[in-house]
Amino acid sequence: MRILRRSMLFIPGNSPNMIQNAGILGADSIILDVEDAVSIDEKDSARNLIMHALEEVDFYGCEVVVRVNAPSTAFGEKDLREITPKRPDAFMIPMATEEEIRLADAIISEIEKEEGIEVGSIKLVPIAETAYAVESIADIIRTSKRIEAVLLGAEDLTADMEISRTKEGGEIYYARNKIANICKAFKIQAIDTPFADVSDSKGLIEDTLKGKSLGMTGKAAINPRQVDTIHHVYTPSQEEIQYAKSVIDAMKEANKAGKGVFSFEGKMIDAPIILRAETVIRKAILAGMLNEEAMK
Amino acid sequence: MKINKVARAGTMESSDIFIMVQPGDNQGLDIRLSSVVIDQYGNHIRNVIMETLKSMNIEDIELTANDRGALDYTIRSRVETAVKRAL
Numbered sequence: 199m200r201i202l203r204r205s206m207l208f209i210p211g212n213s214p215n216m217i218q219n220a221g222i223l224g225a226d227s228i229i230l231d232v233e234d235a236v237s238i239d240e241k242d243s244a245r246n247l248i249m250h251a252l253e254e255v256d257f258y259g260c261e262v263v264v265r266v267n268a269p270s271t272a273f274g275e276k277d278l279r280e281i282t283p284k285r286p287d288a289f290m291i292p293m294a295t296e297e298e299i300r301l302a303d304a305i306i307s308e309i310e311k312e313e314g315i316e317v318g319s320i321k322l323v324p325i326a327e328t329a330y331a332v333e334s335i336a337d338i339i340r341t342s343k344r345i346e347a348v349l350l351g352a353e354d355l356t357a358d359m360e361i362s363r364t365k366e367g368g369e370i371y372y373a374r375n376k377i378a379n380i381c382k383a384f385k386i387q388a389i390d391t392p393f394a395d396v397s398d399s400k401g402l403i404e405d406t407l408k409g410k411s412l413g414m415t416g417k418a419a420i421n422p423r424q425v426d427t428i429h430h431v432y433t434p435s436q437e438e439i440q441y442a443k444s445v446i447d448a449m450k451e452a453n454k455a456g457k458g459v460f461s462f463e464g465k466m467i468d469a470p471i472i473l474r475a476e477t478v479i480r481k482a483i484l485a486g487m488l489n490e491e492a493m494k
Numbered sequence: 495m496k497i498n499k500v501a502r503a504g505t506m507e508s509s510d511i512f513i514m515v516q517p518g519d520n521q522g523l524d525i526r527l528s529s530v531v532i533d534q535y536g537n538h539i540r541n542v543i544m545e546t547l548k549s550m551n552i553e554d555i556e557l558t559a560n561d562r563g564a565l566d567y568t569i570r571s572r573v574e575t576a577v578k579r580a581l
Contacts, residue, residue: 214568215509242578243503247571254567 201261202226202484203347203387203416204432205425206323208265210235212244214251221257223422224429228257231265232277233292241273245280252284263323265290269301278302282309287321290349294324294331296341303342318344323389327351328358332373335380345386349418350377352391363394365401367408378413390414396421406431433485434478442475442482449475497555501579504564504572511539511564513576518554523547529561542566546573 207225209216211232220228230251236244248264264286266277278289282305291302302322310317322344326332332355339345352370356363363369374390381388390409393402406417406428417428434442445462449472452460460467482488497517504512518524525543529536539561546569547555557573564572 213507213510214564215507218509218565218568243572243575246575246578247568250567250571254565 200346202432202481203261203389204485205416205419205428206263206349206389207419207422207425208235208392210244211248211264212236212240214247217247217251218255221255221260224425225260225419225422226416226429227261227263227287229263229265229290229418230286232273233265233267238273241267241277245277249281249284252281252286261287263288263290265292265325266302268293269298269305275301275305278305279309282306282315282320283313285315285320288323288344288346289320290323290325292325292351293328293354294326294338294348296334296338299324299338299341299345303344306344320344321346323347323349325349325351325354326373326377327354329355331355332376335377336383339380339384339386345384347387347389347416348377348381349389350374350391350414353394355391365395365398365405367405371412374409374412374414378409378415381415382413387415388413390417392418392420393424394420396423399423399427402427403431433487434482438478439482439487442478445471445475446479495551495577495581497552497577497580499580501576503575503579504568506560506562508562509564509568510562511569511572512560512562513572514558515576515580516556518556520554521556522554523552524556526556526558527561528559530563531561539564539569542569543573546570547577550574550577552577 203226205225206227206229207223208229208231209220211230230248232244264281266289267274269275269278291298306320307317322342324338326335326348350373355373356369361369378388393405395401402424409417410431416432419425419428448462483490497515500516502514504510506512523544525540527540529539
């Protein structure tokens with residue numbers, strides 16, 4: 199895990215007002231969107247605005263991802279060719295398939311070489327938003343070493359499946375489960391689909407908890423108001439951090455004493471519990487809640 | 495480069511600038527600017543537009559700009575888009 203992506207906030211790519219304020223909205227990642235948020239007549243305008251924004255706007259250290267149009271389309275190829283020299287942190291690829299990812303990777307590599315950018319430094323986040331993508335997500339991930347996370351896109355997925363999208367989300371249980379599990383297998387992040395009703399804060403909490411309980415590591419947001427709630431769910435609590443620190447301290451003591459297995463607070467501590475504690479500590483450090491030096 | 499037709503870019507939303515360009519009448523860079531911050535930043539906005547046009551090798555153009563408080567990157571971008579659409 200290089201960076202935390204608890205929240206990935208969509209920003210319309212043709213709106214200067216939203217773009218220039220995106221870095222102060224608190225999200226871990228912002229997604230400048232030149233796909234669904236932009237009409238066909240304005241693709242050129244949004245692409246150009248994003249290019250200039252990447253050069254001149256201060257995003258205050260926020261990860262900047264650009265959602266391009268599908269790379270196999272004329273718009274998508276142009277998006278990748280023109281925006282890559284401006285060095286976004288990552289591109290989000292809609293309607294992901296192996297072929298779309300292969301194409302995106304090849305175009306980005308070509309431009310990176312031309313521009314003297316380290317090849318492979320610009321990352322990819324495919325969107326699994328078709329039945330095919332959910333079923334083939336392992337093969338899609340294998341297509342490019344640039345992939346650091348997968349976003350589940352439930353609106354398009356349920357349209358593809360010809361099923362209703364509900365607030366309860368029972369219809370996407372399988373997709374969430376599969377994406378989370380495969381992402382974990384590849385040690386990349388699984389980003390949950392956005393919650394569409396921005397006025398329903400209780401529903402957002404429940405939906406975010408559901409994703410987390412299945413192994414999702416973050417959630418996309420479509421409104422800045424959703425960011426705090428998502429962070430609250432995906433950030434370790436003080437109690438979790440304290441317990442994890444205690445486990446790690448006890449482990450260090452046990453190691454000094456030459457003990458492989460040890461007990462802590464009356465409970466036998468083994469590898470899975472240590473792994474869980476280390477994960478909590480790593481997330482807390484990335485979230486700025488713990489000092490890395492102090493943990494050494 | 496030569497402006498061949500009328501083209502527009504940008505919007506009238508806050509922080510944006512609406513640009514309309516059309517072929518010039520051999521008058522050079524003819525810029526007509528209105529802005530909500532004309533007293534404070536009028537000269538600066540005009541300069542950003544001029545520099546952008548020069549960087550695109552435009553020598554003859556009639557450009558109308560209606561600024562709603564756009565930052566420099568937005569001004570540059572909207573001028574570039576309008577010009578590219580007019581070529």
